[in-house]
Amino acid sequence: MKKKRVLLFVLILCMLLPSTPVFAEHTQETNYIYDYWGDTPRSLPAFEWMDTIDQGQLGQIKMGSIDDVFVSKDERIFLVDTLESRVNVLDANLQLLQSIKLIRDENNKIIVDAANKQLMLDKPEGVFYHEYSDELYIADTGAERIVVLDGLTYQFKRIIERPENMVGATLFKPSKIVVDKDGKISVIVQGSYEGIIEIHNNGTFSRYFGLNKPRVNVIDHFWKTIATSEQKEKMEKVFAPAFNNLSIDSEGMIYATTFDSSAQDKVFRFNSKGENVLMENGYFWVIGDVNYLSADDRSQFVDIAVSDYGVYALLDKNKGRVFLYNFQGDLLNIFGSIGYSKGDVREPTSITWFGDKLIVTDKQFAIAHVYQPTEFGEAALYAEKQYYYGQWEEAAESYAKTIELNSNYDIAYTGVGRNYLMQDEYEEAMYYSKLGNARSYFSKAFAGYRNIFIQNNFIWLVIPFLLFAGYLIYSEYRYNRKNG
Amino acid sequence: MSIIEDGKLMFHVLLHPFDGFYQVINHEKKRYILPTLILILVGIVGVLSYQYTGFILNTFPIHYINSITIFITTLFPIVLFLISNWSITTLFDGNGSIGDIFIVMCYALVPKLLFDISGILLSNVVTMEEAPLLNAFTMIGTVWFCFLLFCGLCVVHEYTALTNVLTLIATFIAAVIIIFLAMLYFTLMGKVIGFVYSVFSEITKRW
Structure with a gap:
């Protein structure tokens, strides 16, 4: 009984102590990276x-x-x-x-x-x-x-x-x-x-x-x-x-x-x-x-x-x-x-x-x-190594890991997007290359996406055109009838 | 329903600038509602092009958008041209009032406005290889705008083409001088305000 009371007392004492908040922003790391616009978001050291x-x-x-x-x-x-x-x-x-x-x-x-x-x-x-x-x-x-x-x-x-x-x-x-x-x-x-x-x-x-x-x-x-x-x-x-x-x-x-x-x-x-x-x-x-x-x-x-x-x-x-x-x-x-x-x-x-x-x-x-x-650096270097030797799948996996560790690592988005582009998964490729500000890859992915879109919706693009052409022919026909 | 009439006249101006502008200027009562609307629209399209131009052609940091700044910076050169052209042409025997120049400028902006809007829409469906074509397309609007403006200024000021070119060059120089004076004024005012403020703070600290 006495033990329990002591434990309770200790617990209350602990709760009375001021909590010490730990925030990432208070750490001493001042590492940064340059993004597409020359801004310097925080980054992890490699x-x-x-x-x-x-x-x-x-x-x-x-x-x-x-x-x-x-x-x-x-x-x-x-x-x-x-x-x-x-x-x-x-x-x-x-x-x-x-x-x-x-x-x-x-x-x-x-x-x-x-x-x-x-x-x-x-x-x-x-x-x-x-x-x-x-x-x-x-x-x-x-x-x-x-x-x-x-x-x-x-x-x-x-x-x-x-x-x-x-x-x-x-x-x-x-x-x-x-x-x-x-x-x-x-x-x-x-x-x-x-x-x-x-x-x-x-x-x-x-x-x-x-x-x-x-x-x-x-x-x-x-x-x-x-x-x-x-x-x-x-x-x-x-x-x-x-x-x-x-x-x-x-x-x-x-x-x-x-x-x-x-x-x-x-x-x-x-x-x-x-x-x-x-x-x-x-x-x-x-x-x-x-x-x-x-x-x-x-x-x-x-x-x-x-x-x-x-x-x-x-x-x-x-x-x-x-x-x-x-x-x-x-x-x-x-x-x-x-x-x-x-x-x-x-x-x-x-x-x-x-x-x-x-x-x-x-x-x-x-x-x-x-x-x-560091863990981030290892993943980043491994990704570059695999990319250099043409192992794009492994590279993309490793890039994805670096994004998890450091979401300001913009070129990794490009790396993931590039791999999706190679697999013809255009929507994902567009999403990731947009995040990585890689306009050339985005453009390629978008061209593929647009082709598929046109193929699937061809009829809806053709109907207005046919209607317009029909209207033109009809008006010509009417005009000629009227003016004999 | 004067706006609809004005609208009809506006589209007449696009294809027949000399005749159209002559009609616009010699209207019994000048109406400024439609031109002002066009000008505001131009500013809004400036903001829209920052935000909604397709990703491939849009290198602006969209997360930093400040629409009021963009609105003002889009309209600033237009207003600057208006003021400097008016101030030059009054000296060069131009017959147009500042209101006439304003109407001419705003009507001339219409093709640019239309091509810019279609450029924003089309930029969302082009790839990088097609981008130069789109640029050429929107350039048509700008060239058209310049042509209309030139014709319109000829009409309102009753200038020959050569005098008009000369006044345009003078307008450019006047615009530079206006900017220079404006900067001078603002820096001086800044200094004066700073001085007054420091005197004020000195006095308040003493007593």
Whole structure:
């Protein structure tokens, strides 16, 4: 009896306590997405912070900064530390495997040059792991050379210096490199207006490539057309904007980014002629943030990470945001920020895929964050993957799941509608493509719907026409009778 | 039943602009009911086209519709043209009063109105490939409107075609000046009101 009374008393006490309301709007998530009209409805983040690589993993070895990151197929992480002139290699569990500074030969001896100086990395800025030949390419920027190491033992293989047949004014200060299947090396030199340097595998110069068009200023153009050639000589020359980073996808296509404010495009996907063939069929161009106050406020992409299925992540150094796009140029998600909370960055430098996860590095704090996909992100990425490989049914299922999780994810409506269109279910296709603001798909679905409608109601469309024709004939007949 | 008479005359104007406008202007008593109705209808059709144009041709954010704003912005250029044309033609020996110009403008708007309404209806049954055809179709109404307006202004002001073109150019310049003066006026008024308000709030805080 007494127990019951105590329980009752506790119950009443509990009811007296003020309730603490929990609303989604009070959470700290500020993620957003751009819809068709450039408005910013709330969205879920596709990635969340999972782990951080920092001094703790490196033990005795000091980490000064992280300037570039690369993950090989067997999930080894290569971190470039420009300040300490090191390349640190970590395994998939984020444990240190090796730290490369002094280069050793096959017998594990430190290589010494003619002047009795040790061969040592000097302010490297980029790294690339070549899967086909298991070679590690390090862009040794300070020493103006590319150091090639064995990918498994990290022993010396060869050095690529400035090719003797290289033309142009660009200094050979390789900053970022990628190597394609055939061993052709593409090198970015920061501030070079001549484009990406392409070197044959044997170290000879091939060409500059990549077209980075500057924005045309109408007033300048006008003055230039009326200026004499002497005046023109004294005018400031317009140089092509420089690329600042590059990446290569599974098809061997080279992607590049630029954050030069005078460039027309920000992201490039080059064909072999060096033209930009990036698909930009989304609601907006691939420019990151659509709404900005001034030119300085625009997104500035420092790095691009391309997945096997065409989804690429762009890292914005201005606001620390990561923009995910699919191969058609649809904006999938925006996450990350500059700040001091967990998972935030101060000075983002590079981004790369780590399986399904993403690694974002920070120069100032010398840390790298590992982001894992959220439930929403997993569904969204899976949908894109299936769509890329032509598995439309699975893609539609996954798109439907993303809508359940995040109803502001507009391109998923398009994805579902597209699948209905393929199955000739026109009404559903119209409904969904209208929600996704996909007018071309809506138009196709509507054409099918209209055809069926006309087929079913043909008689009702024909009767008025026949009546009208009959009336015309009758009136002609009457007129002729009257006027004989 | 003057409206029905006016209506008959209106349709006469569509196909015989010179004769029709001459009759309209030289009517013993000018009636403004039908022209005003047409003008209001034009504004309403502006709102309707925002809301009811078919999805394929309609890129407006329908969830943001503000019908009063659309109504005003549709009628604003018409009224602006009316005022600036009147102010120019009084200087250029035009014979038309502002009422005449108003009637001419409103009657000239009728084909545009009809084609716009049919354009809204048809836009709901076209696909993307047929959209240029529909645009060309509604363009007929606009061209017709321009033609009627030109003829009507010739008639009311008793101008030759060349003088009419010149006054139209002057009208355009006058319209720009009117907009400029209006903006100047509103910003100045805003500043004055702001000043008065700050003086007022200063005084109320002191005492």
